Amino acid sequence: xxxxxxxxxxxxxxxxxxxxxxxxxxxxxxxxxxxxxxxxxxxxxxxxxxxxxxxxxxxxxxxxxxxxxxxxxxxxxxxxxxxxxxxxxxxxxxxxxxxxxxxxxxxxxxxxxxxxxxxxxxxxxxxxxxxxxxxxxxxxxxxxxxxxxxxxxxxxxxxxxxxxxxxxxxxxxxxxxxxxxxxxxxxxxxxxxxxxxxxxxxxxxxxxxxxxxxxxxxxxxxxxxxxxxxxxxxxxxxxxxxxxxxxxxxxxxxxxxxxxxxxxxxxxxxxxxxxxxxxxxxxxxxxxxxxxxxxxxxxxxxxxxxxxxxxxxxxxxxxxxxxxxxxxxxxxxxxxxxxxxxxxxxxxxxxxxxxxxxxxxxxxxxxxxxxxxxxxxxxxxxxxxxxxxxxxxxxxxxxxxxxxxxxxxxxxxxxxxxxxxxxxxxxxxxxxxxxxxxxxxxxxxxxxxxxxxxxxxxxxxxxxxxxxxxxxxxxxxxxxxxxxxxxxxxxxxxxxx
Numbered sequence: 001x002x003x004x005x006x007x008x009x010x011x012x013x014x015x016x017x018x019x020x021x022x023x024x025x026x027x028x029x030x031x032x033x034x035x036x037x038x039x040x041x042x043x044x045x046x047x048x049x050x051x052x053x054x055x056x057x058x059x060x061x062x063x064x065x066x067x068x069x070x071x072x073x074x075x076x077x078x079x080x081x082x083x084x085x086x087x088x089x090x091x092x093x094x095x096x097x098x099x100x101x102x103x104x105x106x107x108x109x110x111x112x113x114x115x116x117x118x119x120x121x122x123x124x125x126x127x128x129x130x131x132x133x134x135x136x137x138x139x140x141x142x143x144x145x146x147x148x149x150x151x152x153x154x155x156x157x158x159x160x161x162x163x164x165x166x167x168x169x170x171x172x173x174x175x176x177x178x179x180x181x182x183x184x185x186x187x188x189x190x191x192x193x194x195x196x197x198x199x200x201x202x203x204x205x206x207x208x209x210x211x212x213x214x215x216x217x218x219x220x221x222x223x224x225x226x227x228x229x230x231x232x233x234x235x236x237x238x239x240x241x242x243x244x245x246x247x248x249x250x251x252x253x254x255x256x257x258x259x260x261x262x263x264x265x266x267x268x269x270x271x272x273x274x275x276x277x278x279x280x281x282x283x284x285x286x287x288x289x290x291x292x293x294x295x296x297x298x299x300x301x302x303x304x305x306x307x308x309x310x311x312x313x314x315x316x317x318x319x320x321x322x323x324x325x326x327x328x329x330x331x332x333x334x335x336x337x338x339x340x341x342x343x344x345x346x347x348x349x350x351x352x353x354x355x356x357x358x359x360x361x362x363x364x365x366x367x368x369x370x371x372x373x374x375x376x377x378x379x380x381x382x383x384x385x386x387x388x389x390x391x392x393x394x395x396x397x398x399x400x401x402x403x404x405x406x407x408x409x410x411x412x413x414x415x416x417x418x419x420x421x422x423x424x425x426x427x428x429x430x431x432x433x434x435x436x437x438x439x440x441x442x443x444x445x446x447x448x449x450x451x452x453x454x455x456x457x458x459x460x461x462x463x464x465x466x467x468x469x470x471x472x473x474x475x476x477x478x479x480x481x482x483x484x485x486x487x488x489x490x491x492x493x494x495x496x497x
Contacts (some may be wrong), residue, residue, distance in 0.1 A: 004216075014168060024051065024052050024053030024054075024107050025049060025050075025051065025053070025057060025105060025107050025108070025112070025329075026049065026050045026052055026163065027047055027048065027050075027112075027114070028047075028048045028049075028050075029047065029048075029129075030047070030112075030114055030115065031111065031114070031115040031116075031117070031119075031271065032045040032046070032047065032087075032114075032115070032116055033117045033118060034116070034117070034118030034119075034120065035118060036118070036119045036120065036121060037120055037121060038121050038122050039122055039123065039124040039127075040120045040121075040122065040123050040124060040127055041089075041123075041124035041127045042088050042089065042090055042127055042128055044086040044087065044088050045086070045087045045088075045089070045114075045116045046084050046085075046086055046396045047084065047085040047086075047087065047114055048082055048083075048084055049077070049080075049082065049083050049084070049085060050080075050082050051077045051078065051079055051080065051081055051082075051083075051109060052080070053079055054079055055079065056076035056077065056078055056079070057070040057076060057077045057083070057105060057106065057107060058077075058079040058106045059085070059104065059105050059106075060105070060106075062101075062102075062103055062104075063075075064124055066090070067090045067091055067099065067450050068087065068088065068089060068090070068099060068101055069087075069090070070085065070086070070087055070088075070103065071085070071086040071087075071088075072100060072103070072158075073085070085103065085114065087101055087114060087116050089116050089118075091120070092106070092435070093438060094118075094120050094121065094122070094123075095119065095120060096117070096118070096119045096120075096405075097116075097117060097118060097120070098115060098116075098117040099115070099116050099117070100113055100114070100115045101113070101114050101115075101116070102114075107229050109167070110284060123198075124339075124434060125239065125253055127439065128439070137366070140160070143170060144187070144188075144190075144434050145185045145186065145187055146166070146185070146186045146187075146188055146211055146215065146218070147184075147185055147215055147216075147217040147218070148164050148176075148178070148183065148184045148185075148186060148195075148197075148217070148218045148219075149182050149183055149218070149219045149220065150162040150164065150178045150182050150183075150184070150197055150199070150220045150222060151182050151219070151220070151221060151222070152202075152221070152222060152224065153221035153222055153223045154223070154224060157182075158180075158181050158183075159178060159182050159199055159202075159222060160178055160179060160180050160181075160183025161177055161178060161195070161199060162177065162178045162182075162184070162197055162198065162202075162220075162222065163175065163176075163177055163196075163198050163199070163359070164176050164177070164178065164184045164186060164195070164196075164197050164220075165195070165196045165197075165198075166186060166188055166193040166194070166195055167193060167194045167195075167196065168188075168191055168192070168193055171429040174186050174187065174188040181487055188211070188357060190210075190211055190212035191210070191211065191443075192208075192209070192210050192442060192443050192444050193208070193210075193211055193259075194206065194207070194208045194213075195207045195208070195209075195218070195220075195378050197220045201224060201225055202222040202223065202224055202225060202364075203222065203223045203224075203225055205220050205221075205222055207409075207410050208442055208444070209407070209409040209411075209413075210370065210404060210407045210409070210413070210443050210444040211409065212404075212407065214405070214406075214407070215407070215409055216408075218374060218409060234325060241453065256369065260426070260491070262300060265337075270344075287442065298311075299311050299312075299489070300346070301453030303343070303344065304342060304348075306345075306346050306347065306348045307346050307347065307348060307351075307396065307489065307492070309348065310383070310494075311493060311494060312411070312489065312492040312493055312494065313410065313411050313412055313492050313493075313494050314350040314351055314410075314411040314492075315347065315350075315351040315352070315353075315371070315408075315411060315412045315414070315488060315492050316351075316352050316403060316407060316408045316411055316412065316413045316414070317347075317351065317352070317353050317354070317371075317412075317414055317415075317416060317488065318353075318354045318355075318356060318399045318402050318414070318415045318416070319340065319353070319354065319355045319356065319416050319418070320356050320357075320358070320395050320396065320399040320402045320416065320417045320418070320419075321355065321356070321357045321358070321365075321384060321418050322357075322358060322359070322418060322419035322420065323357045323358070323359050323384055323385065323386050323387065323388075324358075324359040324386060324387070324388055325359075325386055325387060325388065325389070326358075326386075326420050326453075327386045327419075328386040329373055329453075330452075332420065332452040332453070333386050335449075335452075335476065336418050336450070336476075337381050337382065337384065337454070339450075339476075339482070339483060339484040339485070340381050341377075341378055341381055341483045342482070342484070342485055343484045343488060344371065344374060344377045344378065344381070345374065346485055347372075348371060348372065349370055349371065349372040351367065351370075351371035352368050352370060352371060352406055352408075353366070353368070353369055353371045353377060354366065354367065354368045354369070354399075354402050354403075354406070355377075355380055355381070356395055356398055356399050357384065357395070358390030358394065358395030358403065359386075359389060360388040360389045361388075361394070362394045362395035362398050364398070364402075365380055365383075365384065366380040368402065368405075368406050377418055381490065393423065393433070393436070394437060396415075396417070396437070397436065398416065399415050399417075400436070400440040400443075400445060402437040403415055403445045403446060404438055404440075404443055405455040407444065407445075411492075412446075412488070412491045412492035413444055413445045413446065414445065414446045414448060414488070414491055415440075415445060415446070415447045415448070415469070415471075415473070416449075416450060416484065416487070416488075417447060417448070417449045417450070417462075418449055418450040418452070419448075419449070419450075419451070419452070419462065420451070420452045420453040420455065420458060421449075421451055421453070421457075421458030421459060421461050421462040423461070434464060434465065434468040435468075437465055437468040437469040438468045438469070440469060441469050441470040441471075445469075446469060446470050446491060447465065447466060447468070447469025447470070447471045447472045447488055448466055448469070448471035448472045448473075448491070449462045449463075449465055449466040449469075449471065449472075449473050449474065450474050450483065450484065450487075451463075451473060451475045451476060452478050459473075459475065471491075472487060472490075474487060
């Protein structure tokens with residue numbers, strides 16, 4: 001056999017081997033078209049795969065990106081069995097899209113390519129504009145057990161039989177009752193919930209917050225309803241007047257009727273009690289109410305000068321700082337630095353702080369840090385330097401992801417955007433720009449805006465952003481160093497304090 005024929009034979013054998021290898025793994029479809037979609041809410045594209053081989057099929061882990069999240073089968077697929085690969089697509093843009101993803105299996109060293117496409121007409125209020133790092137709420141894969149501990153707020157004793165209910169924005173309800181140790185395990189997907197806890201003879205408990213796999217055990221103290229004091233019974237003693245025996249006239253000798261002089265009868269104290277026909281119940285006069293002066297609310301710890309833990313709940317704060325060249329004008333950034341350091345000095349070990357900056361790009365200047373690390377925080381703040389143009393949308397996306405990743409249930413989760421309001425990369429009349437912020441507020445993250453400068457159009461944009469984010473727009477003028485601290489205090493103040 002010639003060398004040429006030998007090469008042809010080897011190539012033919014190789015091609016047969018590759019075909020046989022690829023035939024072990026078969027997708028029903030490699031392209032899924034969602035079609036034209038109203039109220040886009042990141043539906044999964046479900047790719048069904050069959051293992052036609054003789055060994056188990058496994059997929060290699062795949063990292064999610066900004067716009068794609070891939071869910072692979074958790075367990076190997078046995079021969080002749082089927083499995084599903086889910087592909088979620090995230091975007092803030094309307095119109096047509098086509099996205100190709102690559103996955104790897106133990107059957108081949110080459111990637112398998114899958115395509116998702118569609119045409120988005122409008123967005124649902126629950127849509128994510130960027131990958132949140134987990135499947136949407138509706139996917140059963142995301143369901144997990146949330147632990148809740150219910151106990152008596154006075155005695156600390158765990159309470160059995162309390163009903164724990166989580167209500168989602170779409171009104172889905174997840175219920176469980178606490179067991180003997182006061183614990184309840186509630187199966188639910190991550191998302192924003194209203195929590196209700198009730199038990200007979202206790203005041204109901206309500207709370208609201210974002211729950212995900214990072215949420216720890218939720219502790220719920222129930223306050224007992226005070227029992228009414230029994231009313232004092234009024235005991236009235238019946239006074240019996242003794243009967244006086246009248247003389248029998250038949251047995252009395254007749255005597256002439258003569259005028260009788262008035263007879264004076266002197267009764268003793270004992271007799272006076274017996275013949276008394278009136279019962280007098282004496283009542284004590286109510287004392288005049290004593291005015292009690294309310295104790296002044298102490299908002300700051302006397303020793304440390306930090307916010308009082310009794311008055312203010314824990315804070316999860318993300319500073320999103322505009323460090324573009326425009327913030328150098330009129331000393332804007334230097335004023336902001338002073339305000340930020342003033343606030344950092346008042347935060348506590350239960351608070352956490354993240355600093356994200358943006359100009360022509362966004363960056364994490366300081367990852368999430370416990371707020372008692374004052375030296376680290378101040379050093380990062382002092383190092384902020386204005387340069388570049390203003391491109392804040394990517395910074396906003398990163399700030400919301402960070403705030404949700406570090407969400408504090410029953411705490412204040414807030415982004416503080418400090419800017420002069422000039423976003424160079426986006427049409428600020430575009431509804432999708434504000435939808436990003438509105439969706440964040442639905443997840444329980446407030447956006448407040450510190451506005452610098454006198455530009456009226458920019459001020460209108462900042463005010464609309466704050467309104468969409470369920471926060472406050474605070475115009476900052478020179479010398480107002482307290483505004484940032486006052487904003488955090490107003491948002492983190494506990495109810496009734």
